[in-house]
Amino acid sequence: MRTTELVSGFRQSAPYVNAHRGKTFVVMLGGEAIMQPGIRSIINDVALLNSLGIKVVLVYGARPQINQALRNAGLEPQYHNRIRVTDDDSFRLIKQVAGALQLDITARLSMSLSNTPMQGAQINVVSGNFVIAQPLGVDEGVDYFHSGKVRRIDTAGIRRQLDNNGIVLMGPIAASVTGESFNLTAEEIATQVAIRLKADKMIGFNDVGGIVGENGEITAELMPNMAEHILYELEQQEDHCVGTAAFLRAAVTACRAGVPRCHLVSYAEDGSLLQELFSRDGIGTQIVTESAEKLRRAVISDIGGILDLIRPLEQQGLLVRRSREQLEMEIDYFTLIERDGLVIGCAALYPFPEENVGEFACLAVHPDYRDADRGTTLLKSVIQQARQRKYDRLFALTTRSIHWFLEQGFELVTVDDLPAQKKQLYNYQRRSKILALDL
Structure with missing residues (x-):
């Protein structure tokens, strides 16, 4: 029987379902996203996260809706240093807009019709005084009136609701102690909630589904420093997307305060949130916490560190022996993980361009650093390199790590499936198992 796309996709997403269960995600739904025709699907997908055991805090914004309401009332939106000035007349309208959106989102999350993805879902949506605000006051002679900032967050109260499997819904209006x-x-609310809850992810939306690089493609991953550089360049453009800039600023702050990953995905492409979270390659841009570890291509000065790493495995018969001279000639094939100047992991991609395939080889991780799945990190890097070269397949030979390769999606193949050159060099006495991954 033929495996359907549904079955294949369900199986591929299962590891991510298990990995995310019990984690805390702060989802920031800007007003721009709420205006889109696909908002129903986005909210359904947020509800699905809750159904899969993910603890969700949903923070909604209303910037474009507020601006439109003000203009309809003959009031021009006022800003100072990119912060809204909220006078009495503006605030009356802002509370109306924010309150209406809260009711609309709550209603959508409460939907459970038989012909919708939320059939049978019983989601408890909780809103309350979880955020305590304080006024911004006066800056450079400008009174912000009713514009405020976060003073305190009731993290214990939020956690109680999340532990009861509720979705915590927060809007842009918060009360003060007075x-x-x-x-x-x-x-700001999403950032501070994510930081103080020690959330695992903060997620936002924009029109293009991430940060577009120089080649016109979505940049998969950014460190905070690079994200900050892009933010600066973005803000120099008069017609820049305010929502994208605001999320980048929030993501940089959150990552530097300990939130491991911030995702920016599309509100225009149906299912982008699920594709980002439950597929191997994702679909948007991640801003990730800076680390003392660096994943990079090897250079000739790394020979000593690589030899120190692979010699013990060669002596155990787990790796084929390589001389220093051979390594020097093949150094361009190697990728490594370096931590504070120490090579703690390495792997190589050997090319076989005639057959348009590559070999994943010489995987080694320092014994003190084998508890964080760095082997998978190296494999993902090599797979990315192979895809950039447009290889059809990646193969590997192993005597001990068969199950690990199978867990990564490889399948057992035969000697006849090897490239001609590799087939001639195959050691029948060593009897290595051959595994392959279609790219």
């Missing part, structure tokens, strides 16, 4: 209300940005 009983007043203030207008905050969704980005």
Whole structure:
């Protein structure tokens, strides 16, 4: 029987379902996303995250809706240093807009019709005074009036609701200890909630599905420093997307405060949130925490570190012996993980261009660093390199790590499936198992 796309996709997503279960995600739904025709699908997907055991805090914004409401009332939106000035007349409208959106989102999350993806779902949507605000006051002679910032967050109260399998819904209006209300940005609320909850992810949306690189493609991953550089360049453009810039600023702050990953995905492409979270390659841009470890291509000065790493495995018969001279000639094939100047992991991609395939070889990780799945990190890097070269297949030979390769999606093949040159060099006494991954 032929395996359907549904079955294949379900199987491929299973590891990510298991990995995300019990984790805390802060999802920032900007006003731009809420205006889109696909907002129903986005909210359905957020509800699906909850159904899969993910703890979800949903923070919504209303920037374009507020601006439109102000203009309809004959009021021009006022800003100072990119922060809204919220006078009395503006605030009355802002509270109306924010309140209406909260009711609309709650209603959508409560939907459970038989012909919708949320059939049978019983989602408890909780809103409340989880954020305590304080006024921004006066800056450079400009009074912000009812514009505020986060003073305190009731993390214990939020966790209680998340532990009860509820979705916590937060908007841009928050109360203060004096009983007043203030207008905050969704980005600040989402950032501070993510930081103080020690969330595993913060997720935002824009029109293009991430950060577009120089080649016109979505940049898969950014460190905070690079994201900050892109943010600076973005803000120099008069017609830049305010929502994208705001999310980048929030993501840089969150990552530097300990949130491991911030994702930016498309609100225009149906299912982009699920594709980003439950597929191997993702679809958007991740801003990730800077690390003392670096994944990079090897250079000739790394020969000593690579030899120190692979010699013990060669002596155990786990790796084929390579001389220093051979390594010097093949150094361009190697990728390594370096930590504080120490080579703690390496792997190689040997090319067989005639058959348009590559060999994943010489995988080694320092014994002190084998508890963080660095082998998988190296494999993903080699797979990416192979795909950039447009190889059809990646193969590997192993005597001990068969199950690990099978877990990574490889399949057992025969000697006859090897490239001609590799087939001639195959050691029948060593009897290595041959595994291949279609790219």
